[in-house]
Amino acid sequence: MRIHNFSAGPSQLPLEVLKQAQDELLSYQNNGFSIMEISHRSKYFEDLLNEAKEDVKQLYKLDDNYDVIFIQGGASMQFSLIAMNYSLDNLSCAYVDTDVWTQKALNEAKLAKINAQFVASSKDSGYKFIPKIPEDINASYLYICSNNTVQGTQYKQLPKSKSPLVVDASSDFFSKELDFSNIAVLFGGVQKNAGIAGIACMIVRKDFYERSKQKELPLMFKYSTYVDNNSLYNTPSSFAIYIFALQMKWLKKQGGLNKINELNTQKAKIIYDILDNSNFYTCKAAKEDRSLMNVCFKTPNEELDLKFHTQAAKEGLIGLKGHKIVGGLRASLYNSCDFDKINALANYLIKFEKENR
Amino acid sequence: MRIHNFSAGPSQLPLEVLKQAQDELLSYQNNGFSIMEISHRSKYFEDLLNEAKEDVKQLYKLDDNYDVIFIQGGASMQFSLIAMNYSLDNLSCAYVDTDVWTQKALNEAKLAKINAQFVASSKDSGYKFIPKIPEDINASYLYICSNNTVQGTQYKQLPKSKSPLVVDASSDFFSKELDFSNIAVLFGGVQKNAGIAGIACMIVRKDFYERSKQKELPLMFKYSTYVDNNSLYNTPSSFAIYIFALQMKWLKKQGGLNKINELNTQKAKIIYDILDNSNFYTCKAAKEDRSLMNVCFKTPNEELDLKFHTQAAKEGLIGLKGHKIVGGLRASLYNSCDFDKINALANYLIKFEKENR
Structure with missing residues (x-):
């Protein structure tokens, strides 16, 4: 008997995804090796990765203004890297406080010595609701967490803002279509809605790629390294990308x-x-x-x-x-x-x- | 038919490890859920992780002076983090040049703005051999790559040094016993000798934990965060840890x-x-x-x-x-x-x- 798992993540996978993974665990597409065993530089793996990226773009209806990367460390590792890659010298970074995940994100940005602060909060109400956000904030970016697992709140609409949006979608990734007109970055761990732990997926707009490109950072910290190398600069979390790819197919099959x-x-x-x-x-x-x-x-x-x-x-x-x-x-x-x-x-x-x- | 894979990594897994993973992919230890689906904070997962750590310590015969952590990003992500965590203010970091992997490590350290340089190299010989290293170098640490996949060279003995050793063992991890008397850090991706891509394992001595603890860095960059939280500060690459755990059991079974x-x-x-x-x-x-x-x-x-x-x-x-x-x-x-x-x-x-x- 399969039990019913309602945990906040990692979450249950579709049974057919699990079964396919099980069926081909010893021999990926009847090739005589497991997907876990094969070089990330092989055609087998690159084809899989490219198809997953294409599926992401199809599901969110993205044009070529966006790229898709896979990176390790979960969403939490991105908290500092986002600030290090995407902050502009002359503009601070604006965060919206909807409890623990946005607090951690801001804290990591500050520890990375980036100028960043909260510009709205629903703390006084005990985080019962999503706070109103002034539209005219002029910041490097406006950072929100689109769904809040601890308090059970979610943005029904993305906020209108003068500043480009950076959205942590870890807990409602691939759960609905989004209006990308002001989204510069959509990212998240995928272990809740779109796969298993071990990768974060990041959808990044070209102008934010350029910001990253100009930073002097260790190459593994620079998001442009991942874009430039098709997420294969070093060995990626290949099995997690494989399960993610299966889940993208499953999402398309659901409609x-x-x-x-x-x-x-x-x-x-x-x-x-x-x-x-x-x-x-x-x-x-x-x-x-x-x-x-x-x-x-x-x-x-x-x-x-x-x-x-x-x-x-x-x-x-x-x-x-x-x-x-x-x-x-x-x-x-x-x-x-x-x-x-x-x-x-x-x-x-x-x-x-x-x-x- | 299973093919024979001689690639430099990710590498082939023992068939019995793969088969066990396949057998219990839908129901881990007959509990009705996959190990991929379960909370990393559940007893099931923590037991698995703790046992893997214990097996690492048994295999390398480590005492309580060492701790074992799991971190994402592969060895490459550690190149800058090691320098950021373990450098001392008043002492530069010494690296031994045995070609590409040590060059990348040094380069990432420098990009992280850490004072670091090569103190020995076999570049002039085309990296045919492991260079002689002066014993009296007084550095924050002496960094070596114990096995070099590109040139096919390997340290048969770890160098004697006044400085504590930091060893990238990605390509000969768990392949032989080591004399830990001067090893402060042994780390590596595990996808070659001890599992699949998606985690790096790091064995760290207490004094280096203390160095990390004192740094002001984003929490996800600080190795002490991983030690303090049993590698569960955020969601780890849980399936990769599971395969690693199976591989540790397999290594023990081999003798x-x-x-x-x-x-x-x-x-x-x-x-x-x-x-x-x-x-x-x-x-x-x-x-x-x-x-x-x-x-x-x-x-x-x-x-x-x-x-x-x-x-x-x-x-x-x-x-x-x-x-x-x-x-x-x-x-x-x-x-x-x-x-x-x-x-x-x-x-x-x-x-x-x-x-x-």
Whole structure:
């Protein structure tokens, strides 16, 4: 029996992706070697990587003004590198505070000695909502985290801004189409919505490539090195790129990002409806900014929260404990969370309330 | 049929490691989820990681003066980070030039604005041998690359030095026991001798941990962050750690590093003996410094070199082309290269000479 995993990441993979990986683990496309064993400079691997990049561009409907790179270190490693690569000498970098992930990003930028600060925050409300952001900020870039796993908030629209947007999309990557008209950089770890841990994917606009190109940094810190070498300057995390490539094919087979967003909206609605129609569960995030990816909620008390997720685990629903910062409960409903899983969670929510209210 | 892969890396894995990974790809230890899908903060994953660390310490016979971390970006990302973490303010960093990998390491250190230079080189000989290194160098550290994939040279003994050693062991990691009495840092990508691409493993001595701890750097650049958080400060490359863990068990099952070294010595001898007893093949590296890992050789001319590796590929022996810097041919005989593969290569070498001399 496969268990239902609702953890915030790494997350469950589509079963057909896992099965394909298993089928060809000893012999990639019947070539007599595993994809893990083959040179990253071989035609086999480069073809795979190029196709994955093409699929990214198709899914997000990108033109040649954007390039796609794969890099190691997760999103967290990019926090300092983004500031080091993309800051301009004469303009500070503007960040929007939506809790822990944006705080870490700003902190790493500052430790890299880059001039950067928050220009908006919803801290005073306990991060219940996405803050209003002044449109006329003139910064090297405006940095946001498009979905916030800890608080369960998400930007429904990207902010309008005079400054180019840098978006950490780690937790809603490839979950919906985006308006790229002001996006200079979209990046994230892929282990939640689009694969496994071990790579970050970065979509970067040409003018930001140029910024990177002009910096004097170690070559492995410079994003232009990755663009210039098709992400093969050194050995990449090849198996993670392979799983990512399979997941891109799977996303296309589902009907693309608009269709995926439709499904994600339906899935989240089933769970939020139960929470909203209950006097037992509460959900802190403001309705208009609620995340389709991470549903954060609580029972009437901590004791019941504990009972909720420990009992759930015994029934095959794992990963429902909330982040330690906020406590409570959290169900992460990423792209590969299917309706079987949603229904199992819905039934459990209803049953648990009946038994414990 | 499984083909024989002699490429310099990523390299072939032991078949039993691959098969175990395949068997439990959908259900890790019969738990109903893949190791790729599970939270890195779960007990399942932490147990696996802790056991891998313990196995590293057992294999190298390390005491508690050393810690083991896993980090992303391959060895190349460590080139600048090592200099940034381990340089001392008042002492420059000393590097030994054994060609491309040490040049890249030094270059990245310099780009990170660290005071560093070569203190020995075998450049004048065309990198035929490992240079003599003055023992009395007083530097932040003495940096060497213990095995050189491009030129096919290897340190048979680690150099004696007044300065603590930092060793890039990417291409002979876990291939033999080492005298740790002067090793402060042993690190490398693991995709050649001990797993797949996507992680570097670093063994670090306590005093170097302290150096790192005192630096003001982005947290993701600081090795002390990885030590302090058991390599789980952010999501690690979990599947690569899993394969590494399986490979550690496999190494122990083979009898440990002394036994592995014995086998590696026998394997390389079979190939070198054929080359040495031939007037057809030549081998540039000085006999006393020849690599057990990468056998670099040539036929009488470039045309025959090309014929050698293209014909070999058709017969199921791939990855025999030399590095573009030096041309010629190269057979990489890492830990998981077994005697079947060695014999296949030996037979091919003999046959090719007969047909083409």
